Amino acid sequence: MADPSPAAGFEPRPIRTASAAQQIADQIRVSILSGELAAGHRLPSEVDLAEEYGVSRGTVRETMKILAAAQLVQPARGATGGTFVRHPDPDVLATTLAETLALWSHTGSTTLGEVDDARAWIEEGCVRRAAVVRDEDDLAAIRAAVEALEPPPAALDDILAIDLDFHVAVSRAAHNAVLELAMRAVHLVRPYTNTVLMELLDYALIAAQHRGIFEGIEARDPDRAAAALGVHLSYLVEHRDRALAERPAIDVPLATLRAEAHPAVEQARARILRGDR
Numbered sequence: 001m002a003d004p005s006p007a008a009g010f011e012p013r014p015i016r017t018a019s020a021a022q023q024i025a026d027q028i029r030v031s032i033l034s035g036e037l038a039a040g041h042r043l044p045s046e047v048d049l050a051e052e053y054g055v056s057r058g059t060v061r062e063t064m065k066i067l068a069a070a071q072l073v074q075p076a077r078g079a080t081g082g083t084f085v086r087h088p089d090p091d092v093l094a095t096t097l098a099e100t101l102a103l104w105s106h107t108g109s110t111t112l113g114e115v116d117d118a119r120a121w122i123e124e125g126c127v128r129r130a131a132v133v134r135d136e137d138d139l140a141a142i143r144a145a146v147e148a149l150e151p152p153p154a155a156l157d158d159i160l161a162i163d164l165d166f167h168v169a170v171s172r173a174a175h176n177a178v179l180e181l182a183m184r185a186v187h188l189v190r191p192y193t194n195t196v197l198m199e200l201l202d203y204a205l206i207a208a209q210h211r212g213i214f215e216g217i218e219a220r221d222p223d224r225a226a227a228a229l230g231v232h233l234s235y236l237v238e239h240r241d242r243a244l245a246e247r248p249a250i251d252v253p254l255a256t257l258r259a260e261a262h263p264a265v266e267q268a269r270a271r272i273l274r275g276d277r
Contacts, residue, residue: 020055021062028063032072032085041085043073116240119186120233123167126183127213127229128222130173138173139218145169146214152203159203160194166210173217197236197243209235 031037044052049060064083067073071088075081130138145166152159164187171183209232216225 019059019062020053021059021066024049024053024055024059024063025066028067029070029072032087037085039085039087042082043085045082112240112244115186115189116233116237119183119190122179122182122186123171123233124226124229126171126174126176126179127217127225129176129179130170131217131220131222131225133175134173134217134220138169139214141169142166142173142214142217146207146210149203149207149210152207156198160198163206164190170213170217197239200239200243201236205235206232 028037028043037043043049046057046060046064049063050057053060064073064075068075072086073083074086075083134142145162148162148165149159153162167183168187171180171187174180209228212228213225213232216222216228219225
């Protein structure tokens with residue numbers, strides 16, 4: 001027979017539902033995303049929206065704050081003013097999403113090994129595509145990052161910045177927004193994943209590996225560029241495994257990694273988030 005007494009430790013919590021302002025904002029957001037409300041469309045007035053939804057004007061004002069924070073509406077003053085639908089800047093959205101993915105990887109159970117595996121697959125796609133579609137501006141950006149590491153500077157923070165410049169330039173040369181977004185998310189966690197092996201690397205050899213990738217892209221040879229990337233990543237994995245000793249990378253959560261190896265790690269992240277070119 002079941003025990004009719006209350007379960008030990010069980011404590012009911014109040015049921016919460018989304019506020020009226022949030023529900024209205026969600027409806028408007030869906031209409032914007034579906035194209036029903038186009039950029040430049042003026043929304044009904046505060047008074048009209050309050051009447052249509054059966055809520056107070058204060059609730060409508062809160063709705064507009066929610067939408068404005070998401071960069072989906074913009075108020076304008078004057079006789080022809082009002083609240084207008086806007087579409088967020090794609091670069092801003094990409095940066096926000098990339099940073100969200102990076103934060104998610106740190107707060108969840110994502111491991112160093114998972115990041116390395118994802119990077120290998122995504123970056124090979126970038127390298128292969130860059131070898132086909134790159135233009136002269138792309139080559140100039142990649143070449144500049146290659147030459148900046150020949151010879152490597154003395155400070156590890158400077159090396160980290162140049163390394164990020166190189167790999168970001170390669171991902172941009174693929175001219176594929178989805179691939180670049182995925183790589184941006186990876187780059188945002190790399191300053192932390194690099195902490196386990198930076199002291200072990202031969203940066204003159206890294207510079208040569210970067211040049212090999214560049215030369216494959218310059219020659220419009222996807223196989224050559226991908227093979228050079230494979231050499232580079234294998235070298236990094238080998239030294240990562242040495243640094244971890246008996247700990248498999250798949251068992252090392254990102255949340256346990258810190259940035260002590262490079263005090264300027266946040267500056268490196270800022271370069272990616274700003275989209276420095």
